[in-house]
Amino acid sequence: MNGRWFALAAAVALLAGVPWFGNAVLIQFGINALLIAVLAQSWNILGGFAGYVSFGNSVFYGLGSYGVAIAMAQWNLPFWVGLIFAATIAVAFAALLGWPILRLRGPYFAIVTLGISAAMSALASNLDIAGKNVGLILPLTRNDTLFYEASLVLLAAATLTVAWIARSRFGMALIAIREDEDAAASVGVNATRFKIAALAMAAFFTAIAGGIHAYWITYIDPAGSFDTTLDVRMVIMTMFGGPGTVLGPVVGALVLSAIYEVLADSISKAAALFFGIVILVAVIFLPRGLVDLGGGFRVLRWRYFLTNIRQYRI
Amino acid sequence: MSDALLDIRGLTAGYGDVPVLTDIALTVGAGEIVALVGSNGAGKTTLLRAVSRIIKASGSLRFLGEDVLPLTPEALFARGLVQVPEGRQLFGRMTVAENLMMGAYRRRDRAGIDASLAQTFDLFPVLAERRAQTAGSLSGGEQQMCAIGRALMAAPKLLMIDEMSLGLAPIVVDRLLDVLVAIRGQGVPILMVEQDVFAALAVADRGYVLEHGRIVKAATAETLKSDPALQKAYLGSDS
Incomplete structure (x- = not known):
């Protein structure tokens, strides 16, 4: 166990040191990768632990971007006040949204979440305070090191929260809901309330990630903020790394971001295709995610992959 | 009456x-x-x-x-008023012990929960043997025992x-x-x-x-x- 903690501390130190030994391209890649890892980790709270697949979490990212942008560009407030404003809006929206839609189960919930981001994008395009179609321009701060370290701190906070969830009564209730929601209700777990709490926690971290991103790129518009491709990416990255685990979404997001970056760099146009192949291979050989590979491979060696295929009847 | x-x-x-x-x-x-x-x-x-x-x-x-x-x-x-649902409805990928503890989810009395657990293991010794196994891996009869045990854990x-x-x-x-x-x-x-x-x-x-x-x-x-x-x-x- 000590060895694992040491490896983890070394990994965190290495990540924290990137701005001092990396070039500008690596730092910028790092900010994007860390922020998408926050999204994956946030998605993991409801999606991985409670088993509720949301394709609408990008709405919280958009709300976070707009919250910070409106606070800074329209009201001339400092960044940190903007973050508080953004997180408050996103959490309130999650609670309001969750109350009706988290009564739906499984695929019905997933379907309902699909349209939310598009609807919010349309709303932002028509609001004066949100800059309508044009968007908003934030004050410029050229300090990639600061944005990088802020993203890393946010990811650490999200991961520590998930680590707490994984060992708490709250987390046990979420897992019980995932395993059998009727049974969870039969032991007195108020499923709707727990699911709303999980969604609100996801909204909190996702919105702050959106806020940091908005301040970093200094310009936001409706299509870029309420970006539904983010929804697919955070789901894929969590599934790739290991849903319902503490480190899986982080590992999945960082590894997939790196793979995509390398592919886009070397073979540009065909990158999307190869990315698809990587994910296909992962789904077939690693259905429980990348973080399950270490332990499983040590015990079963190459039979690990065969067992996975058999077990999940792919 | x-x-x-x-x-x-x-x-x-x-x-x-x-x-x-x-x-x-x-x-x-x-x-x-x-x-x-x-x-x-x-x-x-x-x-x-x-x-x-x-x-x-x-x-x-x-x-x-x-x-x-x-x-x-x-x-x-x-x-x-506690029900053992039809079809058992266990938490398949949780262990037997975790399933039982879920029964006591709404209870806060640590000593009482421990007593209920001892009582449950007394009634179903096989659950004590299999406490670290996932509920999904139990036989049908053992699953029913686990479901009844989980209900008993709710006092x-x-x-x-x-x-x-x-x-x-x-x-x-x-x-x-x-x-x-x-x-x-x-x-x-x-x-x-x-x-x-x-x-x-x-x-x-x-x-x-x-x-x-x-x-x-x-x-x-x-x-x-x-x-x-x-x-x-x-x-x-x-x-």
């Missing part, structure tokens, strides 16, 4: 506008095992759902002397068991029936809903026969067991 734990009178319930149950009267007293028997579609599960307040009902429903008709399922659970004042014998070998059912008697011996009365009429009546004190949404017979288990109509209907014998 005012000392009954569960006291149902003139209860009507159903889905939408169609009543499935009409004018139900049923009581469970302290220290009793009561069997509710009837064929498929008679309304047994509907009655359990009405009692645990999942579906709408009208009439009189009292638990521990309190009118519980307006309560939510969680509130009723908190008062000690029930009345245990309602839905179709306990479903899909289990007769020898396993006999073993579980013995456990029900032991649970009653520890002061927890039981309302069991069963298709296997004669298994239920073997351990019950009293029984109710439900047909087409009405109670058609209510008598001691001894009387029901020797009832010719019941024997004909459920055993197919012409004696």
Whole structure:
């Protein structure tokens, strides 16, 4: 166990040191990768632990971007006040949204979440305070090191929260809901309330990630903020790394971001295709995610992959 | 009958506008095992759902002397009305120990929870052996034990068991029936809903026969067991 903690501390130190030994391209890649890892980790709270697949979490990212942008560009407030404003809006929206839609189960919930981001994008395009179609321009701060370290701190906070969830009564209730929601209700777990709490926690971290991103790129518009491709990416990255685990979404997001970056760099146009192949291979050989590979491979060696295929009847 | 734990009178319930149950009267007293028997579609599960307040009902429903008709399922659970659902409904990828602890989810009394766990392992030694295994890897009989154990972990004042014998070998059912008697011996009365009429009546004190949404017979288990109509209907014998 000590060895694992040491490896983890070394990994965190290495990540924290990137701005001092990396070039500008690596730092910028790092900010994007860390922020998408926050999204994956946030998605993991409801999606991985409670088993509720949301394709609408990008709405919280958009709300976070707009919250910070409106606070800074329209009201001339400092960044940190903007973050508080953004997180408050996103959490309130999650609670309001969750109350009706988290009564739906499984695929019905997933379907309902699909349209939310598009609807919010349309709303932002028509609001004066949100800059309508044009968007908003934030004050410029050229300090990639600061944005990088802020993203890393946010990811650490999200991961520590998930680590707490994984060992708490709250987390046990979420897992019980995932395993059998009727049974969870039969032991007195108020499923709707727990699911709303999980969604609100996801909204909190996702919105702050959106806020940091908005301040970093200094310009936001409706299509870029309420970006539904983010929804697919955070789901894929969590599934790739290991849903319902503490480190899986982080590992999945960082590894997939790196793979995509390398592919886009070397073979540009065909990158999307190869990315698809990587994910296909992962789904077939690693259905429980990348973080399950270490332990499983040590015990079963190459039979690990065969067992996975058999077990999940792919 | 005012000392009954569960006291149902003139209860009507159903889905939408169609009543499935009409004018139900049923009581469970302290220290009793009561069997509710009837064929498929008679309304047994509907009655359990009405009692645990999942579906709408009208009439009189009292638990521990309190009118519980307006309560939510969680509130009723908190008062000690605990159900073992049909089909077990265990948390498949959680361990046996975690499943049992989920039963005590709403409890805060550490010492009481430990005592309940010891009591459960006492009733089902096999659960203690398999406590670190996932519930999904248990046999059907062991899963039913785990489901009953999980319900006991909630410190029930009345245990309602839905179709306990479903899909289990007769020898396993006999073993579980013995456990029900032991649970009653520890002061927890039981309302069991069963298709296997004669298994239920073997351990019950009293029984109710439900047909087409009405109670058609209510008598001691001894009387029901020797009832010719019941024997004909459920055993197919012409004696």
